[in-house]
Amino acid sequence: MKKISLPEHSELLSSEFIFGVATSSFQIEGAADQREPSIWDTFCQQPGRIKDASDGLVACEHVQRWRDDVDLIASLGVDAYRFSIAWGRVIRANGSVNENGLAFYVRLVDALAALGISAHVTLYHWDLPQYLEDKGGWLNRETAHKFAEYAEVVAQALGDTVASYATLNEPFCSAYLSYEAGIHAPGFKDRKKGRQAAHHLLLAHGLAMPILEKHAPNAEHGIVLNFSPCHPATDSAADRNAAAMAHAYHNLWYLQPILTGNYPDLLGRLAAHERPEIALGDMQIISQPIDFLGVNYYTRTVFRNKNDWFSDVPPTEPPLTTMGWEIYPEGLTEVLTDLQHTLGKLPPIYITENGAAFPDEVVNNRVHDEARIDYYNGHLLAVHRCIEQGVAIRGYFAWSLLDNFEWAEGYTQRFGIVHVNFDSQQRILKDSGRALRQFWQARKLHTQVAEAL
Ligand code: FCB
Numbered sequence: 001m002k003k004i005s006l007p008e009h010s011e012l013l014s015s016e017f018i019f020g021v022a023t024s025s026f027q028i029e030g031a032a033d034q035r036e037p038s039i040w041d042t043f044c045q046q047p048g049r050i051k052d053a054s055d056g057l058v059a060c061e062h063v064q065r066w067r068d069d070v071d072l073i074a075s076l077g078v079d080a081y082r083f084s085i086a087w088g089r090v091i092r093a094n095g096s097v098n099e100n101g102l103a104f105y106v107r108l109v110d111a112l113a114a115l116g117i118s119a120h121v122t123l124y125h126w127d128l129p130q131y132l133e134d135k136g137g138w139l140n141r142e143t144a145h146k147f148a149e150y151a152e153v154v155a156q157a158l159g160d161t162v163a164s165y166a167t168l169n170e171p172f173c174s175a176y177l178s179y180e181a182g183i184h185a186p187g188f189k190d191r192k193k194g195r196q197a198a199h200h201l202l203l204a205h206g207l208a209m210p211i212l213e214k215h216a217p218n219a220e221h222g223i224v225l226n227f228s229p230c231h232p233a234t235d236s237a238a239d240r241n242a243a244a245m246a247h248a249y250h251n252l253w254y255l256q257p258i259l260t261g262n263y264p265d266l267l268g269r270l271a272a273h274e275r276p277e278i279a280l281g282d283m284q285i286i287s288q289p290i291d292f293l294g295v296n297y298y299t300r301t302v303f304r305n306k307n308d309w310f311s312d313v314p315p316t317e318p319p320l321t322t323m324g325w326e327i328y329p330e331g332l333t334e335v336l337t338d339l340q341h342t343l344g345k346l347p348p349i350y351i352t353e354n355g356a357a358f359p360d361e362v363v364n365n366r367v368h369d370e371a372r373i374d375y376y377n378g379h380l381l382a383v384h385r386c387i388e389q390g391v392a393i394r395g396y397f398a399w400s401l402l403d404n405f406e407w408a409e410g411y412t413q414r415f416g417i418v419h420v421n422f423d424s425q426q427r428i429l430k431d432s433g434r435a436l437r438q439f440w441q442a443r444k445l446h447t448q449v450a451e452a453l
Contacts, residue, residue, distance in 0.1 A: 001431050002373040004439040010384045015447035018118070018395030019440055020080030021073060021417065022353055024125035024169065026056045027404040029086060031063035035101060036088030038127035039137065039178075040407075043185030052410035059405045061425050066108055072418065072427060073401065074115040077440035081117050082352055082397045083108070084125035084169065091150050093131040102157050109161050118163035120350070120397070122224060122294075123151055123208070125169040126184070126407075133186055138179065138197035141279075144204035151208035155215035164220040165212045166294050166352070167205040171254050172226055175201055183408055191274045199276035202257055206285035224294030224352045225254050228301045229335040233313045238305035245269075246303040246310040251335070252342070259343050261287035292394070294352035297332045297379070299325035319371075321356045323413055329378035333385045340391055348392045354379050355399035357406070357413040365428055367419045372432035398436060402427065 006012055026040050044055035062069055073081050089101035109119045124147065132143050147167075155165065168174070177184040180194020188194075205223050212221045230246040232239035248264040257263055261283045267275060299321075303310040315326040332354075340346050356375040360367045376398065387393050403416035411422055417433035420426070429437070 001368075002370055002377075002435060004373065004377050004380065004435050006380060006384055011387050012380060012384055012396070013443055013446065015451065016394070018079045018350070019443075020078045020082055020118075020120065020395065020397040021076065021401040022082035022120075022397040022399050023062075023401050023404065024084040024122065024127075025086035025089070026059070026125065026127040027400075027406070028060040028062040028402055029089075030056070030058040030061045032057045034063065034089065035086055035098070036091075036093055037130045038086070038088050039130055039133045039185040040127055042130050042133070043187060046187070049185075049187065050408055050410045051412050054405065054410040056405045058422075060402050060420055060422075062402075063104060065425065066104075067111065068427075069401070070108070070111045070115065070117075072429075073112075074117060076433065076437045077444055079116075079118060080120055080163065080395065080397070081112055081401075082120040082122065084122035084127075085154055086127050087124065087147075087150055088127065088129035088131075090153060091129070091146075093129070097153055102153070105154070106157055109158055113161060119158075119161070120164045120166070120352070121154070121158065121162045122166040122169045122352075123147075123154060124167065124174070124204075126174050126178075128174075128185075137186060138175065138200045139193055141200055141203070144200045144207055147204035148207040148211055152211045152215065155212050159216045160218040162216060162219050164222065164292060164350070165216060166222055166224045167208045167212075168201055169224045169294075169352075170226045170296060171198055171201040171205075171223075172250060176250070191270070192276070195270070195274060195276040198253060199278060199282070202254065202286045203282055205258070206282075206288060209288050209290070220291035222290040222292035222294060222347065223258065224296060225251075226296040226298075226353075227251050227255075227335045227339065228297070228299060229331040229338070230310075231300055231302050233302050233304035236305070239303070242305040242310035243303045246301065246312070249310070250301075251339070255293070255339065256343060257283060257286050258290060259287070259346075290347050293347045293349050295336065295349050296353035296399070297335070297351065298323075298354065298356070300328040300331035300334075321375075322359055323357050323409070325356070327356065327375060327378070329375075329382040332379060332382040333389065336386050336391045336393075337389050346391060348394050350395040350397065351383060351393060352397050353399035354396065355415050355417075357415045360403075360414050360419060360430065362419060362421075362428060367428060367430035369430045369432045372417070372430065373435045376432060376436060 175198035
């Protein structure tokens, strides 16, 4: 079995650097009867939306099996676990608090703490309660205020027992893919809707920040964004310009308002009827300081010019993952150093997601996923290089702990370092999980020895 190895002096090996695994509520929890339906439940019922026509009703049965899953996490030797809270498990359609639902997360955080694992909570990983979508979802400004109320309920219950609160996961997906590209729930295809949803999501983030600080003053508060370097398909001026526009539209659109209080200039290039409505004072709410920036990184993207706008060119050359994504670790170093160059010193960063889907096979209770070990090693080296180049990265979370419901791809994509048999719910640690475990445990031993000296 291959091993994970990093340069001996790497900061990733220091005791301050945090390693963890990540999941999200809708993708693993199941127990749909104990929460309100979300936009993903609705979406899954619409023919043709999910590749294998599956849904999240059972998923990994995590609500039922959470104690075993926590033991599994502890056995890996990680410092931290990132998960998300299902809004609809906490707030009912009538606005009352579902105490049982909330208690599930309190128990989870307590159990993690008892094992010395810090909890990194994401408040919104795309599973908007359907009762809010029925009132316009993220197109309705009121949803941002509802989010702040929900954040208050969670922060009052969990307070400082949680190490970090991220308001949102990847608003690019919950705005662009969901309201503009028609790929994710609720499945609209409309540029104005996409821009408006993005604005209200960012507003929700900004409204929640002071509330989280109030109720959890010793926790860190921030947001998780996904970035992908945007490369031109050819060296032509038109394609280079297209790639630059894609970078502004997909990457900068979410980070720049938070750090500077302004959207990219590209906003001015949109037709008047495509621009979001922005109320006076919104940009101040959005741009308050964050303690950390969560970064999700998977691949790079290539664009060409199309009618003076941009259009993506899917990769065809191997090495590709089963998602069809190019394996391109250097893109992580590139995009973060580039963002820091453009926007100035970035807040402390956690890589909150990174991982890959491969065609895993179970043979004699083992999964020999060597390609995933290479993927992790390559990307950990990219994190190492980022730090060397002056980007403050504090931690790294592997996506994902478990194979799970991969959104529009259903259960066809396996991102876990643990294989899940979706009939029996049996979990098998893949070789990548074994390699990471070996790396994490050796590192712990190393820092313990160093501290004892
Ligand atoms: C990210 C999502 C996560 C998972 C990975 C593969 O965009 O945050 O839930 O689906 O992609």
